[in-house]
C-alpha cells in the first residue's frame with residue numbers, strides 16, 4: 505500500500521528497473537534520477553544504488569535461471585532487482601544483526617518482494633507477458649538459492665560486481681591490493697563535508713550538527729563526516745554557505761596547490777566547482793575557472809555564490825582547455841589546477857553506475873585527452889609556478905603512466921615530494937578520513 509510519503513514498492517521497483525536499463529544503455533544514474541518523478545525518486549535511488557552495487561551477481565543469477573534473456577529490458581531489470589531483494593530478504597531472516605549497520609540495504613519480506621515484483625509487471629501492459637515468468641523464476645530462486653549463489657559466485661563479474669575487464673586491470677596494477685579495492689567499492693561512502701573556513705569553523709559546524717541531532721565527526725583539516733547520509737537541505741546552514749559536500753580525498757587538491765593572496769590561478773576543468781570553491785576559500789586569488797561544458801559551468805557560479813565567494817576576481821570561461829587560442833589571453837598563471845576528465849574509476853563507491861557505464865576503450869580515450877590538456881596548460885604556467893595534476897581514477901594509464909610520460913617530455917617539470925601520487929579508496933574511521941581513489945601530482949616549472 506502506498507501513502508503520500510511512501511510510494512508502493514511495485515512503483516519503486518519499476519522506477520528502479522528503468523534506471524538499471526538506462527544505465528546499461530549508457531545514461532548516468534544522476535540523469536536517470538533527474539527524470540524520475542519526485543514521489544518515487546528517493547526510494548528508487550536507494551534501490552538503484554543497491555542493485556548497481558550488486559549487478560554482476562544479479563546478471564549471473566538471471567543468466568543461470570533464464571538462459572534466454574527476457575526480450576523486454578525493463579522486465580529483465582525488474583527480475584534482476586527482485587532476485588537481489590529476495591536474497592537480502594532470506595539473509596535478513598537468517599541473521600538480522602548482520603544488517604544493523606547497513607541502513608542502505610532495502611529489506612522486505614520474501615513474500616512482499618515476489619508479490620510487488622509481480623504487481624509491478626501487472627501494472628504495465630508491455631510487462632504483463634513476463635508476469636508468470638517472474639513469479640516462477642523468483643520461486644525457483646527461493647528453493648535453490650544456495651546452489652545458485654555458489655554457482656554464480658564463480659564468475660568474477662558476480663564475485664566482484666565489476667566488469668571482468670575492470671577486475672583484470674586492477675589485478676595487474678595492484679597485485680596485492682586489488683581485492684581490498686574491490687571490497688571497498690562495495691561499501692557505500694559516507695556523506696563528507698568541507699567547512700567553508702571563511703564563514704564557519706569545524707568546531708562550530710560540529711556543535712550545530714549536534715544541536716540538530718546529526719552525528720558527525722572531523723578526522724582533521726576542514727573535513728566533517730556524517731554518520732548517516734541525508735539530503736543536503738536537511739543539514740543546517742547549507743543555504744548560509746557554511747559547508748559544501750566534498751569527498752575527503754577530493755579535499756586534498758585545495759590544500760596541496762600552493763595559493764596565496766594576489767596570485768593569478770587557473771582551474772582548468774572546474775565544473776561543478778568543488779575544488780574551485782576550496783581554492784577561493786583559502787586565499788584572495790584572481791581565478792579563471794574554465795570548463796568545456798557551459799551548462800556545468802553554471803553550477804560553478806551557483807556554488808560560489810552560495811558560499812559567498814563570487815565577485816570580480818573570478819572569471820568563468822566555457823572552452824576546451826587544450827585549445828589555448830579559444831580562451832587564453834597570454835598572461836601566465838602562478839598556479840594551475842588540472843582536475844582533468846577521466847574514467848572516474850576511483851569514485852565508484854559514490855557512483856555505483858560508473859563501473860557499468862565505462863568501456864575498456866574509454867581509458868585510452870581519456871588518457872589521450874588528459875595528455876593534450878596537460879601539455880597545453882604547461883605552456884600557460886609561469887616559471888617557478890605550480891601545476892597540480894589530478895584525476896579521480898585508479899587506472900595507472902590516467903595517473904602514474906601519464907605523469908612518467910609528461911616528465912620524460914618536459915625537462916623543465918619537477919615532481920614535488922609532497923605529491924601523494926596514487927591515493928586508493930579507503931574506509932573512514934574516527935582518526936582516518938578515508939575517501940575516494942585519486943591521483944595527485946604536484947609539478948613545479950623550473951626557473952629557466
Ligand SMILES: C[S@@+](CC[C@H](N)C(=O)[O-])C[C@H]1O[C@@H](n2cnc3c(N)ncnc32)[C@H](O)[C@@H]1O
Nearest residue numbers: 773774775776777778779796797824825843845
Ligand atoms: C573531474 S571533473 C572536474 C571536477 C571539478 N574540478 C570539481 O572539483 O568540482 C572534469 C571536468 O572537466 C570538464 N572537461 C572535459 N573536457 C574538458 C576540456 N577539454 N577542457 C576543459 N574542461 C573539460 C568536464 O566538463 C568536467 O566538468
